[in-house]
Amino acid sequence: MRERESEAASWRCMKMTPANTKNAMSRSKPDPRRQRARKIYAHLTGLYPDAHCALHYTNPLELLVATILSAQCTDERVNKVTPALFARYSDARAYANANLAELETIIQSTGFFRNKAKNIQACCRMIVEQHGGAVPKSMEELVPLPGVGRKTANVILGNAFGIPGIPVDTHVGRLSRRMGLTTHDDPVKVEADLMDLIPKDEWTMFGHRMIFHGRQVCQSRKPNCAACVLTKICPKVGLDAAV
Numbered sequence: 001m002r003e004r005e006s007e008a009a010s011w012r013c014m015k016m017t018p019a020n021t022k023n024a025m026s027r028s029k030p031d032p033r034r035q036r037a038r039k040i041y042a043h044l045t046g047l048y049p050d051a052h053c054a055l056h057y058t059n060p061l062e063l064l065v066a067t068i069l070s071a072q073c074t075d076e077r078v079n080k081v082t083p084a085l086f087a088r089y090s091d092a093r094a095y096a097n098a099n100l101a102e103l104e105t106i107i108q109s110t111g112f113f114r115n116k117a118k119n120i121q122a123c124c125r126m127i128v129e130q131h132g133g134a135v136p137k138s139m140e141e142l143v144p145l146p147g148v149g150r151k152t153a154n155v156i157l158g159n160a161f162g163i164p165g166i167p168v169d170t171h172v173g174r175l176s177r178r179m180g181l182t183t184h185d186d187p188v189k190v191e192a193d194l195m196d197l198i199p200k201d202e203w204t205m206f207g208h209r210m211i212f213h214g215r216q217v218c219q220s221r222k223p224n225c226a227a228c229v230l231t232k233i234c235p236k237v238g239l240d241a242a243v
């Protein structure tokens with residue numbers, strides 16, 4: 001942003017000649033992708049003013065555990081499992097010392113339960129050993145935790161600590177490509193493109209709104225473009241013209 005501002009400042013001081021006037025005109029053309037991102041964000045804000053994290057939690061550790069459980073599983077299913085889980089294990093030490101077989105049984109219905117139980121326990125052991133039992137508050141400290149990638153870290157930062165982040169899940173990735181906001185499949189590159197297009201203090205809510213829209217309108221197999229508020233501005237990349 002600072003770079004853009006200083007570029008604009010030096011632009012204002014430049015003596016205009018026919019050559020650099022032509023240059024200036026082409027450089028000052030508005031970036032269509034940035035303009036589209038702004039309009040999309042405005043529409044989604046109007047449509048989903050109260051978008052929020054669908055997982056139930058009361059503290060950062062509960063959100064961390066619920067997010068690990070949500071991999072390859074619906075939030076509804078996770079929300080059915082977590083009340084008993086959170087009642088049984090109240091802090092990171094409890095998970096660190098848990099009987100693994102018992103933990104597996106409680107989370108079994110979320111799928112991939114052996115791997116998830118192993119990750120939750122290893123993650124909580126690291127939280128106890130390296131962070132005094134408290135979930136850390138930075139991307140650099142969250143990502144090394146077992147079972148935690150950038151997506152999960154952004155969920156924790158944005159929702160538990162109010163630190164802006166864009167979690168790129170399957171919905172955010174798919175919609176961003178269809179909307180022409182990115183050309184990438186790699187979630188890290190999608191995240192970087194979105195971070196460049198969306199103002200920082202809107203990152204977390206933008207992620208929530210994209211997920212709401214992906215679930216309700218722009219579904220993976222059946223995007224409802226005819227009924228979508230974005231239909232006039234969305235390039236529908238990768239979709240048939242007939243959708």
Ligand code: SF4
Pocket residue numbers: 175178179217218219223224225226228229230231232234235236237239
């Ligand atoms: S117009 Fe179609 S592709 Fe674009 S966001 Fe809406 S439903 Fe998705």
